[in-house]
Amino acid sequence: MKPFLGSAALLAICVSVTARAADMPVKAAPLPSPTYxxxxxxxxxxxxxxxTNGSLNIPGNNFYxxxxxxxxxVQAGYNFQVGHLLFGVEGDFDGATFGHPPLPTPTLGTVRQNWIGTIAGRAGLVQDEWLFYAKLGGGWVHSNATLSFPGVxxxxxxxxxxxxxxxxxxxxxxxxxxxxxEYDYIGLGNWTSPxxxxIQLNRDLQMVKLGANYKFERGLPDTVTPRAGHSAEPSEDEDLAKKSQNPIADLVSVPFQSNTNFNAGPFNRTQEVLNIQPVIPLRINADWNVISRTIMPVxxxxxxxxxxxxxxxxxxxQQFFFTPTHPGSLIWGLGPVxxxxxxxxxxxxxxKVLLGPxxxxxxxxxxxxIGVLVNNQWSVGGDPLRQSVNQFLAQPFVNYNMAHGWFLTSSPVITANWLAASGQQWTVPVGGGVGRIFKLGDQPVSAYISGYYxxxxxxxxxxxxxxxxxxLLFPER
Structure with missing residues (x-):
């Protein structure tokens, strides 16, 4: 955790020349107030x-x-901070989207959730820009259900x-x-059909949510000391290119990556995956950062x-990389995905819910x-009727930066499904492309195009x- 501000760990009590006064105890200094x-x-x-891991209690039903x-x-709330303690209240409202079961699987019952609302109290511990909290309250879920089996x-x-x-x-x-x-658990109990x-349906719900909040009251004063490790001057093209090519650089970026895959499935159709991948560095202290990397595929x-x-x-x-701010010639980051x-x-x-390093x-x-990103994930929850997951990913990347912001790039995504049959586990592409760092108005951007077989x-x-x-690149000023 970020060390408390101030160099004094103990506050000395004034000592008189008398021996009696010299025996007075030294009191610890109060904790400095958080800066945020x-x-x-x-x-x-x-x-x-x-x-949900719930089940429809239908005799002979093995399909739900x-x-x-x-x-x-959206969410809204109010926080009241007292030193390093925080108390507050928060409410949110979410729409839920879920389609039909995978065809042609038969089913005797289906459930669709339409919206979820919660209101809860929050209590947390503040350490400057970080807040760790717990919440307790109530939730409401609106659902539709269909039952279709002999007699019903x-x-x-x-x-x-x-x-x-x-x-x-x-x-x-x-x-x-x-x-x-945030992780939330809503205990809803059973819904009994008339x-x-x-038929009883257990619908206890688990949620993982990524969110962003706008505070109406500023968290920092108008003038703050620039953080160590951040340059106050604009980067040169090559320096910015190198940062944009480094998955764990101290650089806020929002990549929009289109992957068009040809000849997929039994009808040789085209698969399109647009990955929206915001990358945000989170500072722990002067020596360590956490790099947050989210991948939302459309x-x-x-x-x-x-x-x-x-x-x-x-x-x-969601990936988190713990990385030193001054790593030396080998830059590295480790964490969970x-x-x-x-x-x-x-x-x-x-x-399935997947977890791994x-x-x-x-x-x-x-x-x-030049580098490589690797991870492996295993299924640890989710629909028990869906296939278990044990999957590996390695993405080696090689970039060569040239004049005027141009660069050559190769970053194939190598994957392995360890549970697949022999000869059906690996996908190994080869290829590369070309890109450039430039500006759209005042906005620095990086763009490239590449092909892989x-x-x-x-x-x-x-x-x-x-x-x-x-x-979109947002270098610190």
């Missing part, structure tokens, strides 16, 4: 994934294993209330802006059964940026990929 002010009203937005869904909405054909809707408990971490990255990551026989996925595509949002992945089942349709995601290693000799791939998966990326 969390008090006041705030308003924000969130998105993420939600899932809960639901997974994409959620997105029923549809209904219901709004149920339950208790809510959650934990989260929030970071003030600008005077009026904060980012948060049928004969009555997908057009060919159907495995019909000659058409399904469009929507896929499963959201997890994926939440946020797909708006089952065909667009895996229906991730790491980045790179070096920047001369005009080069999958020399090793599972049957029925794409053979060619066209990748194009535009990244």
């Amino acid at each position: 002010n969390w008090s006041g009203f705030y308003l924000g937005a969130n998105l993420g994934g939600a899932w 294993g809960g639901i997974t869904e994409f959620i997105g909405g 054909n029923w549809q209904g809707s219901n709004t149920s209330a339950g208790w809510l408990a959650g934990v989260g971490v929030e970071y003030g990255f600008k005077p009026n802006w904060t980012l948060k990551l 049928t004969v026989p009555p 997908v057009s996925q060919p159907s495995p059964f019909f000659n058409n595509n399904t469009n929507g949002i896929g499963d959201i992945t 997890f994926t939440v089942p946020s797909a708006t349709d089952p065909i667009l995601g895996q229906g 991730t790491a980045v290693f790179l070096t920047t000799p001369g005009h080069w940026v 999958n020399v090793v791939r599972p049957t029925g998966t794409p053979n060619w990929q066209l990748r194009a990326e535009l990244s």
Whole structure:
């Protein structure tokens, strides 16, 4: 954690010349006040994934294993800070999106959640720009359900209330802006259908949400000391290019990466994946940063059964890299990666909560940026009827920076599905492309285009990929 401000650890008591006064105890200094002010009203937005492990208690039903869904909405609240303690109240409202079960799987019952609302008290511990909090309150969920099996054909809707408990971490990255990551559990109990026989549905809900808040009261004074490690002068093109090519650089960026994959599925259709990938450095102290990297895919996925595509949002992945601010010639970062089942349709995601380790290693000799990003994730929750997951990813990257902001790039994404049959596990692409650092008005951007051919791939998966990326860069001033 960031060390407390001030160089004095103990406050000495004035000592007189007498021996009696010299025996007086030395008292510890009070903790210095945090530099970031969390008090006041705030308003924000969130998105993420939600899932249930509940079941429809239908005799002989083996086809309903809960639901997974994409959620997105707004939140508002008020914080009252007393030193390093924070108390507050927050309410949020999220819409939920979930499509039909994967065809042609039969089912005796389906459930669709339409919206989720919560209100809760928050209590937390403040350490400058960081807030660690817990929340306790209530939640409301509106659901539709359908039952269809011999003797029962029923549809209904219901709004149920339950208790809510959650934990989260929030970071003030600008005077009026904060980012948060939160886990919530809503205990809803059972919903019993008015049928004969009555059917009980357990709908306890888990959610992981990423959010941003706007504080109406500034968290920092108008004049603050520039952070160590941040340059006060604009970067040169090559320096900015190197930072944009470094996954764990101390640079805020928002890449929009289009991956067009050709000849996918039994009908040789085109798959399109637009990854929205905000990268935000979070400062722990003068020696360590945490780099937050979120990947939200917007997908057009060919159907495995019909000659058409399904469009929507896929499963959201979150990575955190703990990295030293002064790493030397080898730059590295280690941390966790997890994926939440946020797909708006089952065909667009895996229906599982994934968790695992991730790491980045790179070096920047001369005009080069050379490194590799690796991770492995295992399924640890989600729909029990969906296939378990054990997947590996390695992305080596090589960039050569030239004059006037131009650069050559190669960053193939190598993947392995360890649970697939022999000969169907690996996807290994080769290729590369060209890009440039430039400005759109006053906004620095990085853009490139590249192509890859999958020399090793599972049957029925794409053979060619066209990748194009535009990244908005926000160098510190």
